[in-house]
Amino acid sequence: MAAGLSRSAISSAMSNAEPASLFAALGDATRLGLIASLSDGKARSIVQLGDGLPISRQAVAKHLDVLHDAGLVHRRKSGREVQYALRHEAIEAAQGWLDQVSAQWDGALARLKLMLEGGKG
Amino acid sequence: MAAGLSRSAISSAMSNAEPASLFAALGDATRLGLIASLSDGKARSIVQLGDGLPISRQAVAKHLDVLHDAGLVHRRKSGREVQYALRHEAIEAAQGWLDQVSAQWDGALARLKLMLEGGKG
DNA sequence: AGAAAATGCAACTCTATGGTTGCGCTTTAG
DNA sequence: CTAAAGCGCAACCATAGAGTTGCATTTTCT
Numbered sequence: 001m002a003a004g005l006s007r008s009a010i011s012s013a014m015s016n017a018e019p020a021s022l023f024a025a026l027g028d029a030t031r032l033g034l035i036a037s038l039s040d041g042k043a044r045s046i047v048q049l050g051d052g053l054p055i056s057r058q059a060v061a062k063h064l065d066v067l068h069d070a071g072l073v074h075r076r077k078s079g080r081e082v083q084y085a086l087r088h089e090a091i092e093a094a095q096g097w098l099d100q101v102s103a104q105w106d107g108a109l110a111r112l113k114l115m116l117e118g119g120k121g
Numbered sequence: 122m123a124a125g126l127s128r129s130a131i132s133s134a135m136s137n138a139e140p141a142s143l144f145a146a147l148g149d150a151t152r153l154g155l156i157a158s159l160s161d162g163k164a165r166s167i168v169q170l171g172d173g174l175p176i177s178r179q180a181v182a183k184h185l186d187v188l189h190d191a192g193l194v195h196r197r198k199s200g201r202e203v204q205y206a207l208r209h210e211a212i213e214a215a216q217g218w219l220d221q222v223s224a225q226w227d228g229a230l231a232r233l234k235l236m237l238e239g240g241k242g
Numbered sequence: 243a244g245a246a247a248a249t250g251c252a253a254c255t256c257t258a259t260g261g262t263t264g265c266g267c268t269t270t271a272g
Numbered sequence: 273c274t275a276a277a278g279c280g281c282a283a284c285c286a287t288a289g290a291g292t293t294g295c296a297t298t299t300t301c302t
Contacts (some may be wrong), residue, residue, distance in 0.1 A: 017150050031141075058291080149259095226268080
């Protein structure tokens with residue numbers, strides 16, 4: 001994975017605002033389901049996406065709005081209906097943030113190990 | 122990254138509930154900041170974590186409660202104060218979910234490419 | 243043209259969430 | 273012992289979030 005972060009690269013070099021809204025959009029089981037459905041790359045309409053779900057069409061539309069505002073899906077009007085498709089870049093952004101946390105974590109472990117091994121004598 | 126998922130491994134094999142609460146806990150700029158602070162592996166008290174933040178100690182404590190309920194941090198009482206530390210497993214769980222989405226996405230792209238190249242003649 | 247399908251818009255209800263303040267309890271520090 | 277530091281509990285407020293229902297609008301389909 002990524003590496004090379006010296007100190008606290010996250011809290012200083014990041015605003016924490018955009019990633020927060022991203023994660024917030026992911027923080028709902030229904031929306032995660034929608035994303036999982038769309039993860040095959042195919043675009044789907046609101047009705048298609050809501051098919052099988054125990055909520056109203058409007059609820060689905062609202063969830064898709066949230067996902068769209070967070071940049072997680074791409075909207076495209078096609079005749080009578082609207083096609084929603086996954087925007088992989090947003091997923092990658094979320095992954096990026098988590099990767100930074102992990103990188104710092106790994107770095108901390110590495111430094112701790114070095115300290116214990118090298119500086120113990 | 123990860124690979125080897127055949128079809129829609131996410132929506133079928135996952136309940137979407139636990140990852141949702143995980144992402145929900147990450148969906149707040151203040152909490153992301155706390156996690157970023159803790160990502161160096163060191164444990165900190167509530168007062169320490171709230172130092173510099175423009176909110177009350179209670180607000181910080183509530184955020185830490187959320188993070189704890191989501192399994193993102195580990196609580197440990199030490200004398201008069203309570204030490205919070207990052208639980209890297211939870212971060213990995215979030216990464217895992219996103220990785221599955223990405224894997225399916227990549228798989229879909231690969232299949233599409235194969236279809237376009239192989240089946241065009 | 244007329245019916246049916248797929249949305250959009252708006253109003254409304256409920257509950258969860260982020261934040262606050264006040265008070266009491268336990269653990270150091272003098 | 274007395275202060276004060278660090279927390280937890282509880283009440284309270286305001287707003288955002290999920291979900292609903294009703295109705296108008298735009299596209300198909302026949």
